[in-house]
Amino acid sequence: MKAIIVDDERLARNELKRLLENFPKINIVGEAANADEAIQLIDELHPDLLFLDIQMPGKTGFDLLSELEGYVPEVIFTTAYDEYAIKAFEFNALDYLLKPIELHRLSEAVQKVEEEIQHQQERTDTAKEGVKVLGDNDQVFVKDGEKCWFVRLGKVRLFESMGNYVRLYFDDQKPLVLKSLNALEERLDSKVFFRANRKHIINLQFIDKIEPWFSGGLQVTLRGSGEKIEISRRQAIRFKELLSL
Incomplete structure (x- = not known):
């Protein structure tokens, strides 16, 4: 499972990488310190998952998601602020982790991602069996x-x-x-x-x-x-x- 960490604080990125060493299925393929860097990485690498901070200089994590077109990875928000939780789930986030991130909460979030990706694959496999493109006369x-x-x-x-x-x-x-x-x-x-x-x-x-x-x-x-x-x-x-x- 390819993942990108997006956080303007280097220490926060390093701490999250350390915690993710407990989850060998998660492969960190890139890091970004702001939204623009992250959008470029997402376009290039097509990660399965974003660990996304909300408050960053310039554009917020919500701004980043609003600018993505077509392909949108699964999202786990990582933030020091709890007041954005409702808005986060309006963006279909799988989880919302408060800093400092605790290992058991990270484990729960990773499990949600694994289950969601498995369900997506099952839906894709089912759709491929009889998919039909619908036109304006259908x-x-x-x-x-x-x-x-x-x-x-x-x-x-x-x-x-x-x-x-x-x-x-x-x-x-x-x-x-x-x-x-x-x-x-x-x-x-x-x-x-x-x-x-x-x-x-x-x-x-x-x-x-x-x-x-x-x-x-x-x-x-x-x-x-x-x-x-x-x-x-x-x-x-x-x-x-x-x-x-």
Whole structure:
């Protein structure tokens, strides 16, 4: 299991590495002292796991996760502050360890990671047996509470991540389905549905207007609804390549 430690304090990184010597399945493949260094390492090494500090000079650990596109490792937050716990789990963190980190708590966190990665592999193996890419003409069954829909995917203009759920936007409906945005992205036709940022997938057929946005990104306005969605800087490069002559 490949892991990266992200912490601006060298002593904290060294202490965590010392504790992780008790877990031979964890292979520390890199260290970063800030978010920008970490993003570069994640792109290069595709680790399975991040041990991530929250309060760092410049960008926080939350900022780092918000800037990741596509591939996102499992996350264990390591911090000296307990007030960020609720927000941490909004980012689907597997655990939240308070410094100084105790060995038994680290052991519990590592076990959670091992179980989650095993479950992911099982889901991947199952999906490969009969995976089908869904296009805009495919119809899907959606159930939210007592309400049910049989909707053509081409009518869905937007998918929005809501923790472990995804909200679908079509007509004037906004049902929630129990599925991660990453899992959903693997099933959708990339010629029609585009990953705009960490939280959104947009239907390219619904784009009404495109504007330059901050830091080299773009902002698109969706036809009919008027919803404005940011395309992050890194995804904006892919977007231009995809839609240019």
